[in-house]
Amino acid sequence: MPADEALRLLEEGNERYLSDNYSADYSSKRRLETAESGQHPYAVILTCSDSRVIPELIFSSGIGDLFVIRAAGNVVDNCTADSLIYAVEHLGCRLVVVLGHTVCGAVREALHYSGDHPLDTINLIRAAIGGETDPLQASILNVRNSVKSINQLFDEKDVKIVGAMYDIRTGVVDFDILS
Numbered sequence: 001m002p003a004d005e006a007l008r009l010l011e012e013g014n015e016r017y018l019s020d021n022y023s024a025d026y027s028s029k030r031r032l033e034t035a036e037s038g039q040h041p042y043a044v045i046l047t048c049s050d051s052r053v054i055p056e057l058i059f060s061s062g063i064g065d066l067f068v069i070r071a072a073g074n075v076v077d078n079c080t081a082d083s084l085i086y087a088v089e090h091l092g093c094r095l096v097v098v099l100g101h102t103v104c105g106a107v108r109e110a111l112h113y114s115g116d117h118p119l120d121t122i123n124l125i126r127a128a129i130g131g132e133t134d135p136l137q138a139s140i141l142n143v144r145n146s147v148k149s150i151n152q153l154f155d156e157k158d159v160k161i162v163g164a165m166y167d168i169r170t171g172v173v174d175f176d177i178l179s
């Protein structure tokens with residue numbers, strides 16, 4: 001599926017989620033179909049492990065719809081990069097969304113720590129946010145950095161990479177944070 005069409009499905013899915021008009025295919029029929037014919041997810045979502053951020057719900061999506069990669073602070077390291085490459089090169093996904101979120105504990109830890117942190121994740125975020133002190137702006141800078149890292153993995157013609165921010169209070173996904 002072309003990236004723009006996939007992005008429209010995500011936007012529409014988030015609108016359904018926001019209106020409590022959630023609909024997605026979790027049927028046993030769909031489960032059997034995807035077991036038989038393999039997975040063809042229309043988008044890759046790299047997001048945080050935070051339990052309040054649930055991509056399949058946020059985008060009203062069902063079995064086989066989204067290829068989701070989760071790591072605290074939605075960072076790109078060797079392992080998340082491997083999953084991204086698999087989804088794009090082997091499953092043919094044309095859209096990658098880096099979904100940060102408000103009140104991210106990993107970003108907050110990076111904001112409040114100086115010096116070398118014992119966790120690689122926090123050091124990656126610290127490098128991404130530099131001297132930023134505002135939590136939301138720091139989260140946006142962290143998403144921007146992951147988008148930049150993913151861009152380096154792929155030929156830009158083949159895949160669209162979008163940064164977005166999920167508000168854990170309102171449920172809104174803002175796809176325009178990097179523009």
Ligand SMILES: [Zn+2]
Nearest residue numbers: 048050104105
């Ligand atoms: Zn988080």
